[in-house]
Amino acid sequence: MSTEPGPGPAGSGPGRRHEPDLRAMTRITLRPIASPMPLGFFTVAIASVMTGCLQLGVLGPADRQAVALCVLPAFALQLLVSVLAFGARDVIAATLMGSFAGSWLAYALVMGSGAPGGPRVLGVFNLAFLCLGALMAAVTRPKRALWLVLVVSLPRWAATGLGGLTGSEGAVRTAGALGILVALAAGYAAFALMLEDVRSGEVLPVGRSGPAQHAVEGGLAVQLRDIERQAGVRRTL
Template sequence: MRIGLRPVASPAPMGFAALAVATLLLSMLQLGWLSYGDGTHVSIAVITFAFPLQLIAGLFGFLARDAVVGTSMAVLSVTWLATGVVKVTLPVGTVTSPTLGVLTLAVALILLVPVAGGAETGKLLASTVLLAASVRFFFTAGYEFTGAQLWATVAGLVGLVLCVIALYAALALLLEDVCKRAVLPVFRRGVGSTSAWGDLRDQQGDIESEAGVRERL
């Protein structure tokens, strides 16, 4: 049996950059920096910008054998798509949606899975971004359920923090991928550090047990 490996550029910077833009737009709407009338435009923006970029990042995350990036980006991409579609189709005069509340609460919980995976494998920067995204969706769910402005304000503020963290992660990981060394701290530990800086034997040591190689998932 022959196993072929194809090097790919890291999709994480693109995915985190798309996350930063999407959460910034939503935060500006929740904080009242954009008017209610801009809501449709925000929805269209996250559908056309964040959804495709994070979907691509998710697909290439799986191709790069990174379940943390693949899972989180895939979940986030369809979350933005669903959020945008629901917001665009809300009846005129309706601001919140309990259905969207259930969705964002579920996403907040689901994101804890790749958060745990990233922490376990030593990719602490990615875990931090995803944890912030989980908290952001939790407060967004509270706003969608209650319609209380306090929830929207907190969600918007957390979203701004998430934007900053995601932008830092995008920059740090992009520089790491381009320069082949850590220019900015990316806080890799354990397996995460070995996977980035180990030799070829470290990279392929357990490949026979990975999904797509082993007989069954």
């Protein structure tokens, strides 16, 4: 009686078909895309100016719905940035921009609808976002542009959360001033990254270090190192 070798992966046990080593036959094709980060940072800057002006009293309570409508497009733009960043295999940037997109959508819906208890609910939301931001700041330091915007955003989320929960006018005004500071940091990061793309080199300092610096300044061999283990190339996430 003869036994045919059964199907299955190579080396999975006796009686299995041994497949040849496919590494020499494997080709990995990557599709380069333009960096979406300047768009993401400019969106953060503009939306932060609008919400900061509302918190500072430059825009009055009657302007809340109009501000919410102006902030709503930030959701779509930053969601687009997040999707493109995932396609570029930058999970940190994609997660941050996707989180910002969700926060703008929540803000626009609550403030635009005038839902009862909106400020208190947004206060809790901002404190929860503060915890997420602190975790992300701990791993984004090599990407100093992202890290800078996050670090400046942390106290703003804290002040916004406390202002919403307690109704403290001082906390709300502080959050508004910090919102303008976030806009300045995000605007600088966006401008620096756009200049870097146009000039094909760093013009304004963005402070990259570690893997982020190697990704920009390293050669092709550095770019391809361990690429078979990256998401979208390896078999499972």
